[in-house]
Amino acid sequence: MLDTLTLQGKVAIVTGSGRENGIGAGIALALARNGASVVVNYVSDSSKHRAENVCTMLREAGGKAIAIQASVDTTEGAKYLVDKTLEGFGTDHIDILGGLLGQTLPSELTGVVNNAATAFFCPITDEPNVEQLTKVFQLNVLGAFYMIHYVIAHMPPGGRIINISSTNAKRGNVAVSAYAASKAALDSLTWTWAGELGRSKGITVNSVAPGPVRTEFYPKGQEDELMKAEVDITRAADRPGTPEDIGDAVLLLVQEKSRWITG
Helix, strand or coil, X not given: CCCCCCXXXXXXXXXXXXXXXXXXXXXXXXXXXXXXXXXXXXCCHHHHHHHHHHHHHHHHCCCEEEEEECCCCCHHHHXXXXXXXXXXHCCCCCCEEEECCEECCCHHHCCCCCCCEECCCCCCCCCCCHHHHHHHHHHHHHHXXXXXXXXXXXCCCCCEEEEECCHHXXXXXXXXXXXHHHHHHHHHHHHHHHHHHHHHHCCEEEEECCCCECCCCCCCCCHHHHHHHHHCCCCCCCCCECHHHXXXXXXXXXXXXXXXXXX
């Protein structure tokens, strides 16, 4: 059954949506089942088959979908994703940008969609891992900069930008300081861009901040332990969230009736 809105004719990019059980896929599915044409973005060659699986899910839900490989942590990657979206759907407009680029970092690094995001566990008592600290901010903050810059040239008035933040941006959580700081930066940018793009272009910019959601984001074997502490302080329900929960939250913000909600 369709939700009580239609996104027919709308074109959406959801960054980091190439994993079947991820938040990005949940967002993409919510948009597709309401008629949007959705780009499923993935990064690595090894993820291609999973991104295609997500596309199949979206088509079965009634939407149009294509998978595009690109990493938005560079200007070249972000521009490529936008250009290929326009080409792939044969359109001159992009109406919705949402995302979470999610990556799980290798376990040997002791750590772990704009849904382009990456994180790793970095206790301040450990020796700083400059490469990974840089990667977190490059993707979570600069990636959002790059994507929005290239998208807004093709986004008409009434367009929607949804950045995927995190509850960690608002509260301390042990050993994820870099991730939390990057998401706090993204929240700050959301507020600024809302004023800038609302007045000049009629585009709304909002962020959704998931709490604990059962995905591959958590280190394997530690999911229940890590999520329990977060679930205990969650107001919504006595359970972790699901990708569908986040997708529905995004859906509320992209509908036309949310035109006065921004920042």
